[in-house]
Amino acid sequence: MSIAIVSPGRDPQVWIDALRVHSPEIDLQVYPAIKRPEAVEMALLWQHPPRYLSSFPNLKLISSLGAGVDHILSDSDLPTDLPIVRIVDEKLTWSMTNYVIMGVLNYHRQFVRYQEDQQKAIWDMSNPEIPTRIGVMGVGALGGDVLDKLNALGFEVIGFGFSPKEGFRHPYFYKEQLEEFLSQVNVLVCLLPLTPDTEGVLNLKLFEKCQPGTYLINVARGKHLVEEDLLVALKKGYLQGALLDVFQVEPLPKAHPFWTEKRVQLTPHIASVTNPKAASPQIIENYHRLKAGLPLLNLVSRTRGY
DSSP states (O other), X not given: OEXXXXXXTSOTHHHHHHXXXXXXXXXXXXXXXXXXXXXXXXXXXXXXXXXXXXXXXXXXXXXXXXXXXXXXXXXXXXXXXXXXXXXXXXXXXXXXXXXXXXXXXXXHTTHHHHHHHHHTTOOOOSOOOOOOEEEEEOOSHHHHHHHHHXXXXXXXXXXXXXXXXXXXXXXXXXXXXXXXXXXXXXXXXXXXXXXXXXXXXXXXXXXXXXXXXXXXXXXXXXXXXXHHHHHHHHHHTSEEEEEESOOSSSSOOTTOGGGTOTTEEEOSSOSSOXXXXXXXXXXXXXXXXXXXXXXXXXXXXXXXXX
């Protein structure tokens, strides 16, 4: 049995090293130098080439090299009978929550404004805090932790999802209550999984329903945001600014208007990055479970898309 690592554009050596620490005997093959495709029964994927999986005639399990699986499910030739698993890592949650808290606090305490004032030698003590109520779209492991930690800091928080949820620990709204949800917050955080229902959800129609001057934080996927609509929303005052970590095309093209839009702060998809050392034990455990015919860890529902 062989495991294939397929992650074009990324250095696979960190994954090779981490996996072999836990299982030195493991047979690893690395894209594009896979010489025995018939031996591959488990594939570790990140942004694999479309239709590439058909080259593995004995493939039995697909594993994402991160928490997201949209890059796998978007393959139109994905075998329908193969289980898919993903990485669930407390460190990913910790990093994501810290990033969102940073964005919220920078907005709440107007750090960008004071940076601009410093450049102009302006001493302005007026209105040092913006009253802030945060709405988080997507209340899974990541979104739930963000809500918990922001609430612990004293912020009012509200959750949103695409289906009803009973007994949630914070105020919660679902799809049919979107307009009411948006009317109650002035910071909007997107942590939704990327599915056909959520692609393009951050669009002009949604921004028009926001409180005027809402601040957007998108740390989910670039395809959640219609980027042209964000620029229009900023111009019309539906939004006052945005913090973006993910984009439709990455790296962000040098001619993209986000680079020069002062109301947009951006980072290069670093809010939460999978740590191979932390993730490799899950991969090895699923490798052994596959061989033993045992239930798999962190199994993905294709229906839900996560």
